[in-house]
Amino acid sequence: MALDIDRYAHVDSSIQSWDPRLKIAALGFFVLSVAILKTLPMAISALIAAVIFHRISKLPRHFVMHGMMAAILFLLPFFIILPFTYPTQNQTELVEFSFGWEGFRLACLIFIKAIAIILTSFTIFGSSRFDVSMIALQRLKCPKMLTQMLLFTYRYTYTFLDDMKRMQTSMFARGFVPRANLITLKTYGNFVGTLLVRSFERTERIYHAMLSKGYQGEFHTLVTFKINRKDWLKFCLVVIVVVSLLSGEIFSGFTPAEKGWY
Amino acid sequence: MHISDGILSAPTLAVGFVGTVALAAVTMRKLDMEDIPKISVITAVFFVASLIKIPIGATSIHLILNGMVGVVLGWRAFPAIMLGLILQAILFGHGGITVIGVNAVMLGGGALLGFMVWQLRHRFQIKKRELVFAALAGATSVFSSGIILALALLTTGEAFWATAYYVLAAHVPIILIEAAVVGSSAVFLTKVKPEILAGQKDNPTSSS
Numbered sequence: 001m002a003l004d005i006d007r008y009a010h011v012d013s014s015i016q017s018w019d020p021r022l023k024i025a026a027l028g029f030f031v032l033s034v035a036i037l038k039t040l041p042m043a044i045s046a047l048i049a050a051v052i053f054h055r056i057s058k059l060p061r062h063f064v065m066h067g068m069m070a071a072i073l074f075l076l077p078f079f080i081i082l083p084f085t086y087p088t089q090n091q092t093e094l095v096e097f098s099f100g101w102e103g104f105r106l107a108c109l110i111f112i113k114a115i116a117i118i119l120t121s122f123t124i125f126g127s128s129r130f131d132v133s134m135i136a137l138q139r140l141k142c143p144k145m146l147t148q149m150l151l152f153t154y155r156y157t158y159t160f161l162d163d164m165k166r167m168q169t170s171m172f173a174r175g176f177v178p179r180a181n182l183i184t185l186k187t188y189g190n191f192v193g194t195l196l197v198r199s200f201e202r203t204e205r206i207y208h209a210m211l212s213k214g215y216q217g218e219f220h221t222l223v224t225f226k227i228n229r230k231d232w233l234k235f236c237l238v239v240i241v242v243v244s245l246l247s248g249e250i251f252s253g254f255t256p257a258e259k260g261w262y
Numbered sequence: 263m264h265i266s267d268g269i270l271s272a273p274t275l276a277v278g279f280v281g282t283v284a285l286a287a288v289t290m291r292k293l294d295m296e297d298i299p300k301i302s303v304i305t306a307v308f309f310v311a312s313l314i315k316i317p318i319g320a321t322s323i324h325l326i327l328n329g330m331v332g333v334v335l336g337w338r339a340f341p342a343i344m345l346g347l348i349l350q351a352i353l354f355g356h357g358g359i360t361v362i363g364v365n366a367v368m369l370g371g372g373a374l375l376g377f378m379v380w381q382l383r384h385r386f387q388i389k390k391r392e393l394v395f396a397a398l399a400g401a402t403s404v405f406s407s408g409i410i411l412a413l414a415l416l417t418t419g420e421a422f423w424a425t426a427y428y429v430l431a432a433h434v435p436i437i438l439i440e441a442a443v444v445g446s447s448a449v450f451l452t453k454v455k456p457e458i459l460a461g462q463k464d465n466p467t468s469s470s
Contacts, residue, residue, distance in 0.1 A: 005352060028359070035360035036272040071358075074266050078425075085424030106421055113268030114358065121359055125352045145290065145298060149345050152302030153309070157349070160310045180318045185439060189446025192311045192330065196304070196447075197455045203303040210299075217295040258421065 004158075005122075006130045008059050015057035016127045019231040020136035026238035027053065027124045033242045034116050039254035040105065041262050042245055043112040049241050050116040050123075057123045064122045071118050078107040086258075102258045109257035130154055135223055144218060151219070160199050167191065264347065264365045265411060267358030271418045278363030278414070282344060285370060289340040297338060304335055305342045309349065316439055323436060328369045329403030330444045332377035333396055334451075336460030339373035340366070368410040376403035380448075381461050392452045393445045400444025401437045408433035 009016070015023065030053075034046045054064065086103030125133055134147045171191070178184045248254070254262050270278075293301075308327050315322040332339040344366040351359050376399035383395035408430055415426035451459055 031359055035267065035275060071266060075268075078269075081425050081428065082421060086421050103421060110268045114266055117267040117358055117360060121352065143290075145293065146341075146345070148298050149302045149305070149341070150348060152299055153305045153345055153349055156303055156306035157309050160306050161313075164310050164313075178315075178317055180316070182442060184316065185442035186446040188314055188316065188325070189443045190450045191314070192307075192325075192327065192443065193447045193450035193454065195311060196307050196334065196451065196458060199303055199307045200455070200458060203299060207299045217298060 004130075005125050006128065006133075008063055008126055009129045009132075011058050011060075011127070013056060013058040013127065014234070015053065015123060018127075018234050019225055019227045020128050020132055021139050021225060022227060022231050022235045023127070024124060024133070024136055025140060026235045027120055030238055030242050031117050031120050033246055034113055034120070037113060037245065037249055038109070038256040039249055039262070040109055040112070040257045041252075041254050042249045043109055043116070043257070045248065046245055047112050047116040047119075049245070050119045053238075054119050054123050057127050059123065059126045063126065064119060067122060068115065068118060071114055072111075075107075075111050075114055078110055079104070082107045105257045105261065131221070132223055135221055136225070139225065148218065156199070156203065160195065163198065164195060167195065264350075264369070265361050265414065267360050269418070269422075270361065270364060270414055274414050274417050275360055275364060277417075278361070278365070278367050280363070281367040282363040282370075285340050285367065285374075286344060289337045289374075293338065293341070301335065301338055301342045301345070304331065305345045305349075308342070309346050318435060323439070325443060326369070326404055326407070326436065326440060327400075327444070328373040328407060329376035329396075329400035329440060330447055332373035332375075332403060332460070333380045333399050333444065333448055334458060334460055335373075336377050337374070338460075339377060340370040343370040343373055364414050368407045368414070371410060372403035372405075372407035375406045376400065377460060384461075384463060390449075393449050396448030397441040397445030401441040404433060404437045404440045408437075 030046075030049070034043075034050075037043050037046060082103035083099050083101070084103065086100035086106065128136075131151060134151050138144055138147045171187075176187060178188075308331055312325050312327055314325050316325065328339075328343060331342055335342050344362070347362050347365050347369070351362055379402045380395050380399040383391045386395075388394065412426040412430050415422040415429065448459065456462055
């Protein structure tokens with residue numbers, strides 16, 4: 001399936017060979033610290049670090065671009081809304097509207113941070129098989145119930161996506177044209193209902209089959225993790241990046257994006 | 263509907279995570295092993311169904327359906343929505359890892375309120391009560407999610423007040439659309455497979 005997050009998990013790189021537990025912990029730490037940055041120079045440094053992590057992972061660029069486009073479309077309105085709505089005194093008059101540079105800088109900050117974070121999450125979860133990532137999460141004390149459900153949902157999503165496409169094709173073949181009217185909404189209501197019933201009955205059979213094979217709420221796996229010195233070295237490198245980002249934020253005297261470029 | 267990475271302030275994000283952990287702890291306490299595949303299935307269905315686009319004028323919006331999750335799963339709607347958001351963040355980079363907390367409180371909280379509205383149908387003896395209360399549940403869920411989203415933006419800073427206002431205004435058509443879709447979906451399920459709906463009186467096994 002074209003959308004699988006782990007479709008390039010076989011690409012060999014030093015991110016891929018990194019122990020998944022340490023990888024998730026270190027890069028997760030990086031992501032959280034990026035989220036709290038407030039100054040533009042540090043946000044740009046974080047983006048550069050994220051790009052470097054991604055280049056090390058050797059994941060193809062078009063693979064991340066797909067997810068990135070959605071985020072970019074979501075974030076673009078901020079470049080329009082924030083500059084014109086930011087409450088400020090010193091504004092540049094721009095075609096009747098008042099353009100606030102503070103708002104524009106804030107939009108830049110948001111955009112850069114979001115791109116850095118999304119890029120890193122693709123690096124984390126694109127570089128190992130999805131089930132391995134989930135087992136790693138479980139070892140990191142993520143509740144077993146949650147990782148189980150994530151695995152199931154992940155598998156089912158693609159099955160149901162195919163189902164939905166088939167149903168839509170048959171709807172259109174019978175002459176259905178979606179419009180902004182009540183009939184469209186009612187049809188989609190029934191569509192969702194049908195999808196639910198079909199999926200439910202189908203997976204009930206799967207569940208019974210699993211029970212008969214002794215399913216007791218957890219999967220057993222042959223995957224074993226081993227941390228060696230290199231894994232710790234990579235972990236320390238990322239931690240150094242995080243610490244320098246955060247100390248740059250606090251001690252370097254850069255002003256927050258709303259007050260100035262640097 | 264969700265908020266993206268990089269916008270909200272650290273305190274708001276933290277409040278979101280605390281709220282999510284609390285709600286997840288309460289709603290997941292009653293889960294047993296049998297619920298695991300069931301919740302996963304329904305999460306996957308809604309995940310897929312939210313890709314449906316409804317045309318409005320020149321643009322189109324996609325369904326949110328968190329009210330429907332509440333109507334089908336009851337209290338279990340919260341872990342289901344949290345799950346959907348985590349997957350969305352991991353798979354598509356939609357939303358994002360740091361905002362899972364805020365988004366889960368926003369959409370999952372809405373779903374729980376929707377379920378409460380849906381349960382009120384037992385108190386009324388009117389015709390088409392499934393339609394009426396499911397539609398109300400759909401509307402309530404989206405409305406309350408919109409309010410929580412606006413609150414998250416408001417607490418992040420004065421710069422986002424205008425954005426919060428636009429966000430709320432954009433929710434008005436979505437509320438109407440969701441009400442219609444959730445209402446007709448619930449009527450369909452009442453006829454075809456009523457045991458799938460949450461809190462049915464005549465079928466105690468499916469209530470939560």
